[in-house]
Amino acid sequence: MHPRLPRRRFLQLSGFSGISIFLSGCGATLFEKQIGKAIQPLNRNVQSLLLEPQEPVPEFPPSAIQPEELLINTYRYTPNIDPEAFRLSIDGEANNPLSLSMAEIQQMPFTSMVIRHVCVEGWAAIVQWGGVKLRDLVSLVQPKNSVGYIYFHSADGYLESWDIASALHPQTLMAYQKNEQPLPPENGAPLRLASPIKLGYKQSKWVTRITLVSELSSPTGTWESWGYEWYAGL
Ligand SMILES: Nc1nc2c(c(=O)[nH]1)N[C@H]1C(S)=C(S)[C@@H](COP(=O)(O)O)O[C@H]1N2
Numbered sequence: 001m002h003p004r005l006p007r008r009r010f011l012q013l014s015g016f017s018g019i020s021i022f023l024s025g026c027g028a029t030l031f032e033k034q035i036g037k038a039i040q041p042l043n044r045n046v047q048s049l050l051l052e053p054q055e056p057v058p059e060f061p062p063s064a065i066q067p068e069e070l071l072i073n074t075y076r077y078t079p080n081i082d083p084e085a086f087r088l089s090i091d092g093e094a095n096n097p098l099s100l101s102m103a104e105i106q107q108m109p110f111t112s113m114v115i116r117h118v119c120v121e122g123w124a125a126i127v128q129w130g131g132v133k134l135r136d137l138v139s140l141v142q143p144k145n146s147v148g149y150i151y152f153h154s155a156d157g158y159l160e161s162w163d164i165a166s167a168l169h170p171q172t173l174m175a176y177q178k179n180e181q182p183l184p185p186e187n188g189a190p191l192r193l194a195s196p197i198k199l200g201y202k203q204s205k206w207v208t209r210i211t212l213v214s215e216l217s218s219p220t221g222t223w224e225s226w227g228y229e230w231y232a233g234l
């Protein structure tokens with residue numbers, strides 16, 4: 001943002017009109033805080049983010065992995081998903097909505113990363129995650145340039161939504177591997193979000209549906225409905 005742009009103009013440019021309505025009940029302070037954190041990414045549109053990825057955050061060596069520290073944090077139950085029958089749908093504001101099997105997803109380029117998972121409840125763990133970049137999945141469906149947010153629906157009824165810049169970050173993965181092993185059911189198999197740039201509650205397990213939208217609408221997420229912050233950046 002140019003520092004001398006008047007605030008009203010800035011809000012139009014940044015595409016923040018939707019979120020300003022959404023957050024109006026929370027007061028200006030929270031609004032300013034979220035803008036402060038999100039300003040660079042949210043100024044960029046889908047096409048520009050896809051063409052020019054953001055800088056990756058530093059990773060850890062495999063020797064730093066803490067297999068015992070990753071606690072299971074599940075608000076309801078572990079859904080019973082048959083990986084053979086599983087399909088991931090990607091829909092919403094896209095020219096080519098898709099439904100993909102795990103076999104199809106596993107044919108896409110594989111990325112592995114060793115990052116720190118941070119739960120807002122006061123624990124953290126260094127974990128290896130392997131899977132596909134969310135940005136590759138989003139590219140496949142040909143997103144419209146109006147897309148500003150992504151909703152993640154999970155088989156246990158869990159819901160989360162992300163800003164598009166964080167979703168298209170090169171280390172935001174749909175993971176099917178944890179610590180070099182196939183992802184266990186309790187950790188979100190067959191497919192979960194994993195990312196070094198968001199708190200644990202943004203990292204939905206058992207994701208079955210990804211929906212691209214231009215504006216956020218209520219509810220924005222399971223933890224958000226309990227009063228936790230929406231952006232939840234690390
Ligand atoms: N579908 C779903 N995803 C979820 C949760 C959940 O209850 N359901 N819990 C979240 C929270 S608070 C955290 S910290 C991480 C924990 O991941 P883990 O159980 O694999 O350690 O998953 C997140 N994703």
Ligand SMILES: [Mo]
Nearest residue numbers: 119120200201
């Ligand atoms: Mo968490």
